[in-house]
Amino acid sequence: MTVDERLDPQQRCPAPARRVGGYGLLLGAVGVGAVGRASTLNTALQTRLLGWVRARGLAVYLLVFQGGQALAAPV
Structure with missing residues (x-):
């Protein structure tokens, strides 16, 4: 008999899978917040x-925004 067979059926699921x-939900809320922030800044x-100067200002903003995402992606 394995350890999983001895456990209660609700305890067989590993902890990360239950969370x-x-x-x-947290990821969805953070995504909504990020889209809202980007929309507000834009x-x-x-x-x-x-x-x-509007076109150049938006170009610099997009360059910094997208460059920051690229640099932060490995983190």
């Missing part, structure tokens, strides 16, 4: 930058 639902830049 997947909670992690999924809107703020488009409304506050002057017309003659």
Whole structure:
């Protein structure tokens, strides 16, 4: 008889598998927050930058934003 056979049926599932639902909800909430933050920053830049510098300002913003994601991805 293995250890899993001696355990209660609810205890047979490994601990990380029981927490997947909670992690999924947390991941969804963080994703919604990240999209909201990016949308808010983009809107703020488009409304506050002057017309003659708007395109360059958004280009710098996107460069820094996407470069930061690329550098942070391995972490």
